[in-house]
Amino acid sequence: MAPVTLRKLVKRYGALEVVHGIDLEVKDREFIALVGPSGCGKSTTLRMIAGLEDVSDGAIEIGGHKVNDLPPRARNISMVFQSYALYPHMTVAENMGFSLKIAGRKPDEIKARVDEAAAILDLGHLLERRPSQLSGGQRQRVAMGRAIVRQPDVFLFDEPLSNLDAKLRTQVRTEIKKLHARMQATMIYVTHDQVEAMTLSDRIVIMRDGYIEQVGTPEEVFQRPATKFVAGFIGSPPMNMDEVIVENGALVFASGIRLPIPPRFAKSLRPGQKVTFGLRPDDIYPSGHGLHAGDPAAVHEIELPVSITEPLGNETLVFIQFNGRDWVSRMLNPRPLASGEKVRMSFDLSRAHLFDIDTGKALEG
Amino acid sequence: MKLKKLSAPALLLLPAFVVLAAVIVLPLLFSFYSSFTPFRLTKPETLWVFVGLRNYVTVLSNAEFWVAFGRTVLLLTVALNAEMLLGLGLALLVNKATHGQRLLRTAMMFPMMFSPVLVGFQFKFLFNDNIGFVNNALQSLGLTDQAIPWLIDGNLALLSIIIAEVWSSTAVFAILILAGLLAMPKDPVEAAHVDGCTPWQTFRYVTWPYLMPFAFIAMTIRSLDVARAYDIVKIMTDGGPAKRTELLWTLVGRTAYADARMGLANAMAYVAILLSIVFTVYFFRKLAAARQQIGAEW
Numbered sequence A: 001m002a003p004v005t006l007r008k009l010v011k012r013y014g015a016l017e018v019v020h021g022i023d024l025e026v027k028d029r030e031f032i033a034l035v036g037p038s039g040c041g042k043s044t045t046l047r048m049i050a051g052l053e054d055v056s057d058g059a060i061e062i063g064g065h066k067v068n069d070l071p072p073r074a075r076n077i078s079m080v081f082q083s084y085a086l087y088p089h090m091t092v093a094e095n096m097g098f099s100l101k102i103a104g105r106k107p108d109e110i111k112a113r114v115d116e117a118a119a120i121l122d123l124g125h126l127l128e129r130r131p132s133q134l135s136g137g138q139r140q141r142v143a144m145g146r147a148i149v150r151q152p153d154v155f156l157f158d159e160p161l162s163n164l165d166a167k168l169r170t171q172v173r174t175e176i177k178k179l180h181a182r183m184q185a186t187m188i189y190v191t192h193d194q195v196e197a198m199t200l201s202d203r204i205v206i207m208r209d210g211y212i213e214q215v216g217t218p219e220e221v222f223q224r225p226a227t228k229f230v231a232g233f234i235g236s237p238p239m240n241m242d243e244v245i246v247e248n249g250a251l252v253f254a255s256g257i258r259l260p261i262p263p264r265f266a267k268s269l270r271p272g273q274k275v276t277f278g279l280r281p282d283d284i285y286p287s288g289h290g291l292h293a294g295d296p297a298a299v300h301e302i303e304l305p306v307s308i309t310e311p312l313g314n315e316t317l318v319f320i321q322f323n324g325r326d327w328v329s330r331m332l333n334p335r336p337l338a339s340g341e342k343v344r345m346s347f348d349l350s351r352a353h354l355f356d357i358d359t360g361k362a363l364e365g
Numbered sequence B: 001m002k003l004k005k006l007s008a009p010a011l012l013l014l015p016a017f018v019v020l021a022a023v024i025v026l027p028l029l030f031s032f033y034s035s036f037t038p039f040r041l042t043k044p045e046t047l048w049v050f051v052g053l054r055n056y057v058t059v060l061s062n063a064e065f066w067v068a069f070g071r072t073v074l075l076l077t078v079a080l081n082a083e084m085l086l087g088l089g090l091a092l093l094v095n096k097a098t099h100g101q102r103l104l105r106t107a108m109m110f111p112m113m114f115s116p117v118l119v120g121f122q123f124k125f126l127f128n129d130n131i132g133f134v135n136n137a138l139q140s141l142g143l144t145d146q147a148i149p150w151l152i153d154g155n156l157a158l159l160s161i162i163i164a165e166v167w168s169s170t171a172v173f174a175i176l177i178l179a180g181l182l183a184m185p186k187d188p189v190e191a192a193h194v195d196g197c198t199p200w201q202t203f204r205y206v207t208w209p210y211l212m213p214f215a216f217i218a219m220t221i222r223s224l225d226v227a228r229a230y231d232i233v234k235i236m237t238d239g240g241p242a243k244r245t246e247l248l249w250t251l252v253g254r255t256a257y258a259d260a261r262m263g264l265a266n267a268m269a270y271v272a273i274l275l276s277i278v279f280t281v282y283f284f285r286k287l288a289a290a291r292q293q294i295g296a297e298w
């Protein structure tokens, strides 16, 4: 049983505070992804959990015990480092079996567990090589194998797939998912690839500048982003957003384009209020070509010029000129669209998001 | 007009070759030749008497030579091991320093800035049995009530020389090992912590294998140094008392200049150089193996 709890966790480097008192409860056997832009404090948080960085303030609990002052070796964790961190003087097999050797396990048991991990990660033919004789992706898999072999309570991953090519990345991603099902361990996974975060995790933690913006299931953070930042960060291509003013029953853009107030916000908006309006690419589409059938009562149509199109095979991204910018829309069943051509676009306003212009917080409808 | 035939590069390199030949190759060949003659400085005509391997036979069957040889190896072994342990300790400590590391690194190198002759004089004074600082300190602290004859007792004299050597050259190890520590990637060490290693196990299994090549470089440099140890010994004891600190090169020096037996001395010198070569090859092998171990890319 190893839930991980962060309480008012703070990290300072000298006078510089980089993690500002974050709270987080990771349940036993949960898979949590930490995402956020570069430099937001993901690695720092992970390293504090591992015990590689001192905690400046607050507490970390693993399995209900405060571990602030315990060295890494007493926390029963495994970590996969972004830079592999393999032991250069040991073979692949020795690298993977090292923690067991230190723990005083018998050679047969070590070999059995190393072989098992090697089979999972397809490393069997590389066991006698040294790290310097491996490719980046192979090294990363060895690092992963080293973590698996330990069978810890908590797995910590710091961008473990960042050096793999797209195909291998998908493959190892699947392995991690299977691994989580099999190992019954708590996993905390740092990434800035949101596809990884969405596909792997039970819940996603979105960080920004040392604060947690939102914690939620992949579906929650996608469907109901708590802030403008989350809305822009989760989802690819990102949500289309722009400022509007509320004027007698309509949202008015700077260029004068008017959209009716989405029904669920009808009561909460005051005239003259400035808000940020957001709509995902899936919810704007050339009429009749949407990815999903919108709520007919909430669909609003506007004729807009096309900038360019990007066919992706099964779907097409259409960039349309809206309020002086290019807004992205996603459409199914591509039909040839020429640049400059005017197209009737459907805006599914039942799925619109509104954010407070000052705090960036999502407005409740 | 033979010169005309030389190409421009050869012509330009010629002066360098001439100088090198004059100051290195010719003396070397000359000394090598003289090791096959009974050459004495006082009798120049002996230079032209060729005696074949007689000098080498004399050297190799000379007990005094072998004693000096053995003592040199002993000095080398003890001094190098002590220097390595101390240098490693120093480097690890300095590496831990959070403030003033530069200052410490510089201070660490001070002993290397003294000429060995000065180090010899300094330690000769420190270990003087009457007025020396060491005895003075020991007596003041009440650790002993007699004056210890540091440079007069045969065994203590060798120990004193070793201490002087270690003092002056531990920095070579400390600096090279520190360079290794500074160049060492941090994350294997962190991985070891996570893998369950205690600080000692981390050092033993991760840090030390990484530092080994650096230690072997220092070993190579220092073994050449100590194998030709001369100045410190010459000043502190001059091979005494009763030749109890006679090393290879003090013996060579004495044979050449005090006894004036140049031919014999040169033969000794060539045998002594073999010792250096053996040590160098040995440490280079170790270095290559250690580098391969850590997959070093340098």
Ligand SMILES: Nc1ncnc2c1ncn2[C@@H]1O[C@H](COP(=O)(O)OP(=O)(O)OP(=O)(O)O)[C@@H](O)[C@H]1O
Residues within 6 Å of the ligand: A013, A016, A018, A036, A037, A038, A039, A040, A041, A042, A043, A044, A045, A192
């Ligand atoms: N040793 C340090 N001293 C001072 N500041 C540091 C130190 N280590 C990290 N930081 C700062 O802390 C902040 C968070 O760094 P961290 O490595 O956690 O970011 P990250 O979210 O992992 O980013 P990335 O996605 O690029 O890996 C950064 O602004 C960084 O500059």
Ligand SMILES: [Mg+2]
Residues within 6 Å of the ligand: A042, A043, A044, A082, A158
């Ligand atoms: Mg990072």
